[in-house]
Amino acid sequence: MPTLANSLSETINEKINKIKKSEIRAFSHKISQIPGVIKLTVGEPDLNTPEHIKRAAIDDIARDDSHYAPEAGKKEYLSAVSTYLKNSLKVSYDPEGEICATVGVSAALNVTFMSILNPGDKIIIPTPVWGVYFGIVKMAGGIPIEVDTSEDNFILTAAHLKKVMQNEGKGAKAIVLTDPSNPTGRVYSKQQLEELATVICDYNLFAISDEIYAELIYGDKKHYSLAQIIPERTIILSGLSKCFAMTGWRIGYIAAPREIMKTIIKVNSFMITSVTDNVQIAAAEGLQHGEADYEEARAIYESRLHIVQAGLEKNGFKMATPEGAFYVFARIPEKFGDDDVAFAEDLAHKAKVGVVPGSYFGAGGQGFVRLSYASSEENLNLAIERITNYVKDSLNN
Numbered sequence: 001m002p003t004l005a006n007s008l009s010e011t012i013n014e015k016i017n018k019i020k021k022s023e024i025r026a027f028s029h030k031i032s033q034i035p036g037v038i039k040l041t042v043g044e045p046d047l048n049t050p051e052h053i054k055r056a057a058i059d060d061i062a063r064d065d066s067h068y069a070p071e072a073g074k075k076e077y078l079s080a081v082s083t084y085l086k087n088s089l090k091v092s093y094d095p096e097g098e099i100c101a102t103v104g105v106s107a108a109l110n111v112t113f114m115s116i117l118n119p120g121d122k123i124i125i126p127t128p129v130w131g132v133y134f135g136i137v138k139m140a141g142g143i144p145i146e147v148d149t150s151e152d153n154f155i156l157t158a159a160h161l162k163k164v165m166q167n168e169g170k171g172a173k174a175i176v177l178t179d180p181s182n183p184t185g186r187v188y189s190k191q192q193l194e195e196l197a198t199v200i201c202d203y204n205l206f207a208i209s210d211e212i213y214a215e216l217i218y219g220d221k222k223h224y225s226l227a228q229i230i231p232e233r234t235i236i237l238s239g240l241s242k243c244f245a246m247t248g249w250r251i252g253y254i255a256a257p258r259e260i261m262k263t264i265i266k267v268n269s270f271m272i273t274s275v276t277d278n279v280q281i282a283a284a285e286g287l288q289h290g291e292a293d294y295e296e297a298r299a300i301y302e303s304r305l306h307i308v309q310a311g312l313e314k315n316g317f318k319m320a321t322p323e324g325a326f327y328v329f330a331r332i333p334e335k336f337g338d339d340d341v342a343f344a345e346d347l348a349h350k351a352k353v354g355v356v357p358g359s360y361f362g363a364g365g366q367g368f369v370r371l372s373y374a375s376s377e378e379n380l381n382l383a384i385e386r387i388t389n390y391v392k393d394s395l396n397n
């Protein structure tokens, strides 16, 4: 096993060295060692990729479709994305030049930030948020400006954004909105987006809209996109990981005006050359013929949400009602205090239930925990039973 020369270890990229690794994954890994623990930590569907999508990939491999794809993506996939966006959001993106295939939304975020950021540019990030954003922004040379939305039930209001833009966010280049949100499950209404859009225009921001959970919205709530209001400054990022249980396939897309898309496609091609052929063909199949799949997934997640929300509220956890994605972000009952890391560790060891400390999601997350309900109903019921006993035992002590 080689050991790096001492003289070289001093020379590794300093900027990257300073960035913290994903705390969610590290925490999840740590508690995995606890025997019998039910892990509700990672944002990964427990369902499997639908058969017709897998079949499309297998057939494509059998056809020897195994050469470099065009750098923006294969025609079949780009057209499927374009049609999908037209049907779901009534927005129009030309498959030629306004859409780019990416290696998941993770790479879409990297490509987008690299395309727009100059060193030292600020990016507005409403928090709590999927913490990986911070690392990606910093890698691209940007400065994340965290905006704590906890006072407003985890919705960034136009007034709050305006205040930030006049103070710590002065001169920022972009805002990233996650809608529906990981970790809070909150969903923006059309009116809230319209109000935000006005401020976004007033301060000349790019709107980077991470819509990876768009298909997973519950009750009467509906998905709207900033792209319907301010398409001229919106960059849509989305993918198939969550709605089609395709996290391991690594497939997503970016849709944006042609002028910025030129730069995005350039960065994407330097980074990955092109996305895997058969994955794009499978994803096209999903987008074209997969509505029933995500409708089914949505119904499953919605019934699980009710189990988890009711079970936690009964035990004194409080939350702004989640409306989408597959997370609840719950305030720890008062008697446990504010230390969410200590709480999550104790819960993992004593109750054998793994949840993620809220402070890993940035400002406003302290005192909260995130539970992913992308887990079987059986697991969720057992987890709630264990949490109930844990809370009861602590009350008696």
Ligand code: PMP
Binding pocket: 043, 103, 104, 105, 106, 107, 130, 178, 181, 182, 210, 212, 239, 240, 241, 247, 250, 251, 252
């Ligand atoms: N954005 C958000 C808000 C997420 O929660 C995740 C996954 N946890 C991603 C992006 C990454 O998705 P992908 O698998 O497409 O890279």
